Amino acid sequence: MEKDKSKALNRSRSTVRARERSVGSVKDDLPYEITIAILGGPQVGKSAIASQFLWEGFVSDYKPTVEEFNWVEFEMTLGGRLMLQIIDSSGSRDFIAMRDLYMRTADAFIIVFSVDDPLSFEEAKSIIQDIKSQRRSKTPIILLANKKDLFGERSDWRVKGIERYAINEGIRLMECTAKRREEVDMAFRELLEELRETRHLQATELKKRRQSMPTTRTRPGELINQDFDKKKHTCAIS
Template sequence: MSEVHKIIMVGSGGVGKSAITLQFMYAEFVKDYEPTKADSYRKTNFDLDGAEIGIDILDTAGQEDYAAIRDNYYRSGDGFFCVFSLLEKMTFQETDNFRDQILRVHEDESVPFILVGNKCDLTEERVVSKADAESKAKSWNVPYLETSAKTKQNVDEAYKALLRLIIAKKNKEKAAQKTKKRKKKCLLL
């Protein structure tokens, strides 16, 4: 089986994490969805740039009731989507807390991470500007994408972008390990 990469969906409740995941997994939009405790999805043999890979997606609860298990989720993730609603300023502000929690657990600024503004199809109701979101992403040194779980706009692109970041980081770590092993074999006479 191909290598499996674990993606963790984080963000406040009701921002569309589950809707984005279901749109990616099954190409369907579920309007009335029950609040998530934590759902897991697997996609095997996904074609990314001509290579077959596996994806595990953990769709976490947005509510803080589940904070006790949150750190274990975060520790297991290879990459993260931090999703907020373009229609709710508070969910945008709360992305800082999610980012801080992930960095606290991973202790690594280079953890693959994408800031995602969802519900971009609802332009009339938008309250978070693209400039503000891009500014935050730039300050974090991460990509920013706007998605619509309803229309599927940028959903597949977001997953592919995050998977490329995950694979690049894993390849960099493998190369560092090889270099480290080679250095150990060096003998000075």
């Protein structure tokens, strides 16, 4: 297992969406921007996963999300910057139009389901099918099985047939509990690796420079472990 890595989160506000460009020279003033959308049914842990990756905090109480946007800026060791925008979407079908917009515009997706809820897996499969039907080219997708801490063994999960489905669809299956930062980080690292291959990003280590405060229509739950500014984080894609 990879070593646990820490995270420096010097937070700042930003509402400006940088124009997409290739990462190359240190002289580039604008970063290369990538948008990752976290999609899934209600109460599968999307906000908890986003919070764990962004702030190393586990959301202890559930409050339905409408939409939440965050960005994280990475500094590449060979020069250039990468702006990663993360969309924490609503799981409610009342906001299906917003989800369809994310499907058309995001660069990559983390599709979340809960291992104790078979219906959430069916919803995840439906989302993946919708993404594939709307996108002409292959889009990086991670299918993320959350809440594995509820069971001792994978064979005990209430959701069955996951591995076969992922193989048939040609997508990467990963598992996590949103309570463990290293497992959440691994999912994002794998997705960034897929993006590196499709977008020809530098095969190098990314160092987090700063990130935004959340822009949201709902108030997020209280976070456990809010010591944001004392840690440093690197995200290696090679």
